[in-house]
Amino acid sequence: MWPTPISRSTLRSSRLVLEPTCDSHATGLWAAVSASVDELAPWMGWAVEPQRHETLDFATSAARSWGSSLFNFTILCSGEIIGSIGLDHFDDATASSSVGYWLRTDHAGKGLMTEAAALVVGFGFSRLTLHRIWLHAGVANLGSIRVAEKAGFQQEGRLREAARGVHGWHDVYVYGLLERDERLRSA
Numbered sequence: 001m002w003p004t005p006i007s008r009s010t011l012r013s014s015r016l017v018l019e020p021t022c023d024s025h026a027t028g029l030w031a032a033v034s035a036s037v038d039e040l041a042p043w044m045g046w047a048v049e050p051q052r053h054e055t056l057d058f059a060t061s062a063a064r065s066w067g068s069s070l071f072n073f074t075i076l077c078s079g080e081i082i083g084s085i086g087l088d089h090f091d092d093a094t095a096s097s098s099v100g101y102w103l104r105t106d107h108a109g110k111g112l113m114t115e116a117a118a119l120v121v122g123f124g125f126s127r128l129t130l131h132r133i134w135l136h137a138g139v140a141n142l143g144s145i146r147v148a149e150k151a152g153f154q155q156e157g158r159l160r161e162a163a164r165g166v167h168g169w170h171d172v173y174v175y176g177l178l179e180r181d182e183r184l185r186s187a
């Protein structure tokens with residue numbers, strides 16, 4: 001459980017609105033997942049054979065888990081749901097958390113996830129007073145690696161076969177960002 005209550009805040013940048021994930025996002029999230037399976041499935045086990053009810057359950061459980069260990073945001077652009085990003089795996093002893101993200105394919109390549117990552121990282125360090133945020137990116141997932149590095153994360157190591165997607169097990173790079181590191185600030 002998070003040590004102090006954290007209100008459900010909406011985060012905003014010049015192009016994006018990030019709303020704490022709730023039931024009303026479920027249909028839009030499912031539409032975004034359905035339109036992006038080919039790009040999500042290599043990297044995310046849950047996307048190999050995604051089911052509508054799993055996305056609905058995710059939205060419900062993300063809303064319920066806010067403030068325990070998960071802070072998940074639904075990403076909207078011009079009112080449309082285009083993806084998801086969240087802080088997870090909170091560890092009180094080390095004031096650390098992971099960040100994970102995915103975007104609807106037809107919105108990729110416009111710098112939107114880098115913008116979303118800057119917002120959520122800022123939320124993690126300022127509102128949650130985290131010391132460290134980390135992520136895993138498949139060693140061949142060049143888009144995710146680029147997002148991490150543009151946001152300021154540094155590559156710290158490689159884990160063997162630590163993730164499984166539609167093509168099987170794959171190695172991941174560990175990326176880390178400390179509160180004191182240089183990082184991209186949200187626009």
Ligand SMILES: CC(C)(COP(=O)(O)OP(=O)(O)OC[C@H]1O[C@@H](n2cnc3c(N)ncnc32)[C@H](O)[C@@H]1OP(=O)(O)O)[C@@H](O)C(=O)NCCC(=O)NCCS
Pocket residue numbers: 039040043101102103104107108109110111112113114115136137138141142143144146147
């Ligand atoms: C990876 C992902 C989040 C990127 O989102 P995005 O909004 O397109 O990211 P951005 O536009 O902010 O930045 C992407 C960067 O990666 C680069 N990139 C994307 N695909 C690439 C590829 N195949 N090879 C090299 N660079 C690539 C882009 O050129 C861009 O870099 P640039 O700004 O220097 O040109 C999105 O494509 C996605 O959801 N993919 C599937 C799920 C996934 O991999 N999630 C992450 C799991 S760790």
